[in-house]
Amino acid sequence: MKRILKTTAMLAGLAAAALGIAAPASAKEGKFKVFLSMSYIGNDWQAEAANMLKAMAVSPGMIDKIDLQVQVAGPNAQKQIQQINSMVQAGADAIVVYPISPTALNGAVKNACAKGVLVIAYDSIITEPCAYNVHIDQRDWGTKSAEWLVQQLGGKGRIVMINGVPGTTVDALRIEGAKEVFAKHPGIQIVGEANGMWSQAVGRTELSKILATRNWDQIDGLWTQVGCYTANSMQNEAGIADKDLRPCVGEASNGGRIQMLPIGTEVEGANGTYRPMGAKRWSSGSQNFTGALALKLAVKKLQGGDIPALTNVPQNIVTNDTIKLCKEGTWKEMSEGCNAFQPAIIPNPGWFASIYSPLTPEVGLQAALVGQPED
Amino acid sequence: MQMTERLEPALRDGTAGRKWRLGRDRGLLTAAGVLVVLASIILSVSATPLSYYDISQIVSSGTPLAIAGMGQTLVILSGGFDLSAAAVISLVNVSLAALPPDAVTSPVLLLLIGIGIGALVGMVNGALIAFLRLQPIVVTLATMFILQGATLLVMDKPGGVIDASLGEFMGSEVIPGFLPMTGALILACLALWYWLKATPFGIALYAVGGDADSARSAGIATRRARFLTYVLAGGFYGLAGVCVSGQTGAGDPLVGNPMLLQMFAAVVVGGTLLGGGRGGLTGTVIGAFVLVLMVNILLILNVSAYYSTIAESTILLLAVLMGALHRRSELAENLRRAGTRFSAWREGVLARQRTTDVKRLALPRRADGVPADGVRVFGEGQGASLIQRLGRSRPAILLALPAFISFAVVLLATEFMLGNTLLNGNYYNTLLVLSCFLAILALGQGAVILTGGLDLSLPWTIALAGILVSGMAAGSNVELIYAVPFVLLVGALIGLINGTGIVLLGLSPIVMTLATNGFLQGTALIYSGGTPDGFAAPLLRSFMTQRVFGVTPVVIFLGLFVLAAVVLLGRTAFGRRVYAIGNSARAAALSGVPVKRTVVMVYMLSGLCAALVGILLSGLSGQASLGMGDEYLLPSIAAVVVGGTLITGGRGNYAGMLGGVLLLTALQTLLAGTTFPTSVRSIVYGVVILTAVIALRERR
Known part of the structure; x- marks a missing residue:
């Protein structure tokens, strides 16, 4: 037993040394101690939002005020509960959180509030009344997107729905909003529905399954949460010309935005279907700057x-009428109305382009890409 | 190999009586040691001292995992595997949250409802496994899907309210300032376990897990023991669900799901061996808290976000490695053996250093090629008629048949419900393109499962391979010449690391591959900076998406792959070694099979297959994304076991796995063509798997 303990202690020490772990960060005098509890880090949206939040933390107005420490809870709500508890224990002044569950954290959040810790959630929701929330109205996303699609189809047509992650509030609210609109138009017929898990890759396999027994002639429009870029690529592969692409509703991927540009627009770094196609699109996203904004509000x-208890971030809806290519992607340039980025700068078409807010002049494209604030 | 040692504890339990032995409790002691070390790190380094309140909170947040892990341990001790555990937690949570407000205000009643739901699910699982003799992993996989569907039926998004009395009860103190209610619940479960262990059921549990046939011969009612195990385990999951509900005060249909892999990690860290017969529930509780304390450790050490999975995996590996540092461990055994070999080599007495003089018995041959003693030498089938050959592969065909029959039924159902299927070339082409990922993964995962292991590192091997190949090729064909071989090599290397850890260090496959997955996730994040860039090469894209005479090139490739896979597993020495190891690692070793080398090769094969899938998947999508492998772990296991492979190893073939892949893909395609809600789809999916294995099960 003693020997086991000794070796354990030794190896633990070795591990700590091997990882090059510094001494625990202690709050410097006069700075607020702020923690970020992220959920899952393994997808593009989360990584980008975290970059923007980190950029906000080191922006000129903030860097002297706060000490930010980032932790990842993974997809597990139990783990996030404990993370919040231990952040409170470690003396947090504020906790910025991407909540894994809108309900499961309530106990931990309530406890944090009771100890005087400010808890603020971004993008997703915490239902505990003492928490602050920063997000877009997801139900409204569903309603607005569906209204646009119905209008494009003239109130009549067969559509396919590619949903998000089943069992989440965001997914349920978006579907609820959209289906309410579709139900008002008897001419709209939903012919296939699948869970795209908010991933272009999954969206592709799900759409392929739907198309196994149908062809594109039997589909007049697409309502997707993530997947228009992929859907347009698939139509191209099936020999459908750019001008005949089905109208599509979806998230704010840069690939999709570039496809919206009129055919012939000059872009740098176009590749395959990552090019201007004049695709008929409605594009609006869960905003990636909400984390940065939450941090700013917390301070x-x-x-x-x-x-306010709820900061309802307005949507940034981009349609073919408002699409505009950015040259560099500074905050100033975006404030003048550009909303898509050169493929040469953003080589990944799945990258989310919804990074502009009039409320966060500290962060622009460099923030989303590498965590650098605006000069 | 855990297989080889399986019998010993049961024997020891029987013969050594109550005499305490270090060897038997080593796993438990190691886990306890690790826990003490972690706790003391937290206590000493923490910026502010931990009060009783903080500690009671840590206990509370670890309780659901600890209790659910106890249930899972029971199942694993009996030689089973329960995939439905986490789904039970979610179902209990939403069921309690969906109760009308003020309908039940007694915490004890809520507790009983939760445990009741769990036990009910356990009864279904237990009945199917014990009385219909179905494989635990297939049954619980099917019930997992059914439960997930039922959970979404009860509540399709987070919400509802759980009576506040439960939260108060869970947050209360049994001995103020000393023992919180959640801690008391764990202690109560442990007390139940120590009582059970001494009952005939407890002995039967270990005996069934050790060796079911011997247990039956010894007059133990194995079926009843199995059945009871699942009912009890279900009760534990239910209780865990109640604890979650008490903590959260509301419902969330996804709350339990991510706990599944953690549960297995807790079981293994706690010293219980997969495959049954050795370990205990106390270890699992300690293992659960080792995992729970990691959150605090990472916070204290301030590990940066991209490195967090790497740090976590390192701690997990170190914790389990403790168990490998004793005199009778696999590692010590290996070192000793290497030493012996080395000295033998120096003395020049190794078998291969001797000049050998092959002496074969010269048996006179008969004209038809059968040796005179009438024993047919395997492989000398040239003279055999087709019927004889078919007869010889009858068991293999029977094993693969259920999956293919079910596949045919699904095809008919698709034609009936959606039309445009049976005579539609496009349908088959799409089906095969979509099947190729699982079909390739099934070879690797299947070979690993045949040797009694499990490869959990697939998701991030796939993602890393996709990211690497897209980043290197950057949309150009020429780069593929070195990018593809390089990435495949990386896949094989990942497998080599897995295999080496398992074979040389004697680590459990679950822990080793789970840790590798964490390392790979960190590597992928650091390499890509959070946003993978680059494009799949045009050639790769056309390979996956273009049609040549109505056929996508990858379909032809899949055909060749299937042929190669069937030959590899069924007709080569490597394949036969895999089966031999699965049947009994010790018997295989004694028959001269290079067990260690073969096991390492099996994991390399799995890594290679996963890397190939990553490459193809990036070709289909046009680029790589971070979580692209996440959706393939459970399906890879499902396809293998639905195709008739035994998770405890030794039985199954590639044709069956392919049938499993086709069945699952066709079923998903059918469901995607409908507008059923997700809940109904999930239930249908589970029911079809279950019906397929029940209706076509092997009859004795």
């Missing part, structure tokens, strides 16, 4: 300011 509140 405002810690400094004695007032912030």
Whole structure:
């Protein structure tokens, strides 16, 4: 037993040394101690939102005020509960959180509030009343997107729905909003429905399954949460010309935005179907800057300011009428109305382009890409 | 190899009586040691001292995992495997949250409802496994899907309210300032376990897990023991669900799901061996808290986000490695053996250093090629008629048949429900393109499962391969010449690392491959900086998406792959060694099979297959994305076991696995063509798997 303990201690020490772990960060005088509890880090949206949040933390107005420490809980709500508890224990002033579950964290959040810790959630929701929330109205996303699609189809047509992750609030609200609109138009017929898990890759396999027994002639439009870029690529492979692409509703991937540009627009770094196609699109996303905004609001509140319990971030809807290519992607340029980025700068078409907010001039394209704030 | 040692504990339990032995409790002691070390790190390094309140909170957040892990341990001790455990937790959570407000306000009643739901599910599982003699992993896989569907039926999104009395009860103190209610629940479960262990059921449990046939011969009611195991385990999961509900105060249909892999990790860290017969519930509780404390450790050490999975995996590996540092461990055994070999080599007495003089018995041959003693030498089938050959492969055909029959039924159902199927070339082409990923993974995962292991590192091997190949090729064909071989090599290397850890260090496959997965996730994040870039080469894209005379090139490739896979597993020395190891590693070793080398090769094969899937998947999507492998882990296991492979190893063939792949893909295609809600789809999916294995099960 003693020997086991000894070896254990030795190996644990070795591990700590091997990982090059520094001494625990102690709050420096006069700085707020802020923790970020992320959920899953293994997808593009999360990585981008985290980059923007980190950029916000080191932006000129913030860097002297806060000490930010980032932790990842993975997809497990139990783990996030414990993470929040231990952040409170470690003396957090504020906890910014991407909540894995809108309900499961309530106990831990309530406890944190009771100890005077500010808890603010971004993108997804925490239902505990003492928490602050920053997100877009997901139900409204469903309604607006469906209305656009119905209008494009003239109130009549067969559509395919590619949903998100079943069992989540965001997915349920979006579907609810959309189906309510579709139900009002008896001419709209939903011919296939699948769970795309908010991933272009899964969206592709699911859409292929739907098309195994149908062909594109039997589909007039697509309502997807993530997947228009892929759907347009698949139509191209099936020999459908750019001008005949079915109208599609979906998230704000840069690939999809580039496809919306009129045919013939000059872009750098186009490749395959990552090129201007004049595709008929409605594009709006869960905003990637909400984390950065949440951090900013948290600091405002810690400094004695007032912030609303719910910051309802307006949607940034881009259609073929409003699509505009950015040259560099600075915040200033985006504030003048550009909303898509050169493929040469963004080689990944699945990258989310919804990074602009008038409320966060500290962060632009460099923030989303590498975590650098605007100069 | 865990297989070789399986029999010993049962024997020892019987003969050594109550005499305490270090060897038997080593796993438990190691886990306890690790827990003590982690706890003391937290206590000493923490910026602010931990109060009783903080500790009671850690206990509370670890309780669901600990209790669910106890249930899983029971199943694993009996030689089974329960995939439905996490789904039970979600179902209990939403069921309690969906109760009308103020309908039940007694925490004890809520507790009983939760445990009741769990036990009910356990009864279904137990009946199917014990009385219909179905494979635990297939049954619980099917019930997992059914339960997930039922959960979504009860509640399709987070919400509802759980009576506040439960939260108060769970947050209360049994001995104020000393023992929180959740801690007391764990202690109560442990007390139940120590009582059970001494009953005839407890002895039967270990005996069934050790060797079911011997147990039956010894007069143990194995069926009843199995049945009871699942009922009890279900009760534990139910209780865990109640604990979650008490903590959260509301329902969430996804709350339990991510706990499944953690549960297995807790079981293995706690010293219980997969395959049954050795270990215990106390270890699992400790294992669960080792995992839970990791959250605090990572926070204290301030590991940066991209490195967090790497740090976590390192701690997990170190924790389990402790168990490998004793005199009778696999590692020590290996070192000793290497030493012996080395000295034998120096003395020049190794078998291969001797000049050998092959002496074969010269048996006179008969004209038809059968040796005079009448024994037909295997492989000398030239003279055999087709019927004889078919007869010889009858068991193999029977094993593969159920999956293919079910596949045919699904095809008919698709024609009936969606039309445009049976005579539609496009349908088959799409089906085969979509099947290719699982078909390739099934070879690797299948070979691993045949040797009694499991490869959990597939998701991030796939993702890393996709990211590497897209990044290197960057949309150009020429680069493929070196990018593809390089990435395949990386896959094989990942397998080599897995295999080496398992064989040389004697680590459990679950822990080793889970840790590798964590390392790979960190590597992929660091390499890509959070956003993978680059494009699949145009050639790769056309390979996966273009049609040549109505056929996508990958379909032809799949045909060749299937042929190669059938030959590899069924007709080569490597394949036969895999089966031999699965049947009995010790018997194989004694018959001269290079067990260790073969096991390492099996994991390399799996890594290679996963890398190939990563390459093809990036070709289909046009580029790589971070989580692209996440959807393939459970299906890879499902396809293998639905195709008739025994998870405990030794039985199954590639044709069957392919049937499993086709069945599952066709079923998904059918469901995607409908507008059923997800809940109904999930239930249908589970029911079809279950019906297929029940209706076509092997009759004795």
